[in-house]
Amino acid sequence: MKNILIFLSLLMFISTLSFSADAIDHEIKAVGTKFSPAFIIIQPGDTVTWTNMPAHLVESIDRMSPSNSPKIFSTLGEDFTRTFDITGIHVYKCTPHWGLRMGGIILVGDPQALNNTIDQYFKEINHDKSLLPAKGLLKKFKKFLIKQSRLTHE
Ligand SMILES: [Cu+2]
Numbered sequence: 006m007k008n009i010l011i012f013l014s015l016l017m018f019i020s021t022l023s024f025s026a027d028a029i030d031h032e033i034k035a036v037g038t039k040f041s042p043a044f045i046i047i048q049p050g051d052t053v054t055w056t057n058m059p060a061h062l063v064e065s066i067d068r069m070s071p072s073n074s075p076k077i078f079s080t081l082g083e084d085f086t087r088t089f090d091i092t093g094i095h096v097y098k099c100t101p102h103w104g105l106r107m108g109g110i111i112l113v114g115d116p117q118a119l120n121n122t123i124d125q126y127f128k129e130i131n132h133d134k135s136l137l138p139a140k141g142l143l144k145k146f147k148k149f150l151i152k153q154s155r156l157t158h159e
Pocket of ligand 1: 038060099101102
């Protein structure tokens with residue numbers, strides 16, 4: 006009995022090891038007033054690190070993020086790392102440069118009905134002018150998804 010318990014706990018230990026080894030850290034670099042890459046596809050549990058942030062920050066856009074995902078608001082001028090556990094489309098901005106459309110979009114996992122979510126985000130933009138800089142981003146993101154074979158049509 007004792008041996009079985011040891012074996013089981015060893016198995017659980019190994020499975021946590023392999024889980025953490027699978028998580029990837031993705032780098033997004035601030036270049037001028039753009040994030041590069043502007044769009045990334047990651048898996049739940051992966052982390053994203055924003056670098057080269059001397060005049061920038063990362064703020065999530067609540068109405069263009071999965072409803073249960075924790076708010077992001079990083080410190081101006083500092084690199085920032087966040088783990089993404091919630092599947093869905095996460096839109097974020099650099100608040101000081103939002104007028105210059107400095108923002109990006111992270112697709113986490115393989116959510117259902119991507120098109121519906123994107124349409125919903127476009128509706129949010131129509132209802133709130135402060136979201137207007139996201140419109141061009143979202144259009145480019147759609148093209149990106151088609152290129153990545155994650156969306157099949159316009
Ligand atoms: Cu910025």
